[in-house]
Amino acid sequence: MQLNYRRQGQGMPVMLVHGLFGSLDNLNGLNRALSEYFDVITVDLRNHGQSPRSDIMSYAAMAEDLLELSERLQLDQPAMVGHSMGGKAVMMAAGLAPDSVRGLVVADMAPVAYQEARHQEVFAGLQAVIDAGSQNRREAEAVLAEHVAIAGVRQFLLKSFVAGEANWRFNVAALKNAYHNIMGWPGLPAPFEGPVLFIKGSESDYLLPEHQPEVQAQFPHARARVIQNAGHWLHAEKPQAFNRLVQDFLLSVS
Incomplete structure (x- = not known):
């Protein structure tokens, strides 16, 4: 690759x-x-x-x-x-x-x-932004805030936000499916x-x-x-x- x-x-x-x-x-x-x-x-x-x-x-x-x-x-x-x-x-x-x-x-x-899963809320927030079809960072942050309480984490994630069908510059589905490998x-x-x-x-x-x-x-x-x-x-x-x-x-x- x-x-x-x-x-x-x-x-x-x-x-x-x-x-x-x-x-x-x-x-x-x-x-x-x-x-x-x-x-x-x-x-x-x-x-x-x-x-x-x-x-x-x-x-x-x-x-x-x-x-x-x-x-x-x-x-x-x-x-x-x-x-x-x-x-x-x-x-x-x-x-x-x-x-x-x-x-x-x-x-x-x-x-x-x-052993501890540490990113459940993040994955939920990322998927919620995708499901909402957020068109800009303001919309995305509002949706993300319903799942991710820490503002600094939201800002870090939003650096990879892009408006459109996919919404994120990382592959949410692949990362979630392989989370056991990552941890x-x-x-x-x-x-x-x-x-x-x-x-x-x-x-x-x-x-x-x-x-x-x-x-x-x-x-x-x-x-x-x-x-x-x-x-x-x-x-x-x-x-x-x-x-x-x-x-x-x-x-x-x-």
């Missing part, structure tokens, strides 16, 4: 990978900060943004997409940075092709299966021995102390940093701190 991407800068190649319901625009702030030093490739994952749609939505498939893009662009052992679902995608890419990945930054995600984690075929930085938002419950044994088992050389007073969207809530941690790590492995 040929992913949609955007590329700027020069130097060591770095791939930036967004999370669920996102697009390559989500990491624009990090892209701007890094492109002064690195060759930055931001991507739309399958079923997101302008990348192709598919009924298959597994971490193996997402990882293969990233590795295929790296090969097509003839990247020399890129580092990969992934947030949330994108974090799992880059972890799997490193597990499947360890010699093709220089190092990883994983933003607020653990290599574990999450799950099959594990790596073998531990990734390269450098890895996990960055946690202090107020988030996605990366917790009880996940440390599984992190160490799959990524023996992993390090961790915590950004205080940040939640799951740490790159948007504390951009300066986040960008600095990522940049320093990438410079250390370049």
Whole structure:
């Protein structure tokens, strides 16, 4: 699958990978900060943004997409940075092709299966907007607000709103059908021995102390940093701190 991407800068190649319901625009702030030093490739994952749609939505498939893009662009052992679902995608890419990945930054995600369903209200709101045939963002937000209480989450979702029959730049049906895969984690075929930085938002419950044994088992050389007073969207809530941690790590492995 040929992913949609955007590329700027020069130097060591770095791939930036967004999370669920996102697009390559989500990491624009990090892209701007890094492109002064690195060759930055931001991507739309399958079923997101302008990348192709598919009924298959597994971490193996997402990882293969990233590795295929790296090969097509003839990247020399890129580092990969992934947030949330994108974090799992880059972890799997490193597990499947360890010699093709220089190092990883994983933003607020653990290599574990999450048992709790966290997005029922979001899926209900997205489908309600489709069913209502909302023609503009104001109409879409009014419908979305009936299901999604947090204004910041609504604004994040509305970045991918388009007026028309489909309404969203991500494939709602495919994501809902594959939600068990997205929340799950099959594990790596073998531990990734390269450098890895996990960055946690202090107020988030996605990366917790009880996940440390599984992190160490799959990524023996992993390090961790915590950004205080940040939640799951740490790159948007504390951009300066986040960008600095990522940049320093990438410079250390370049």
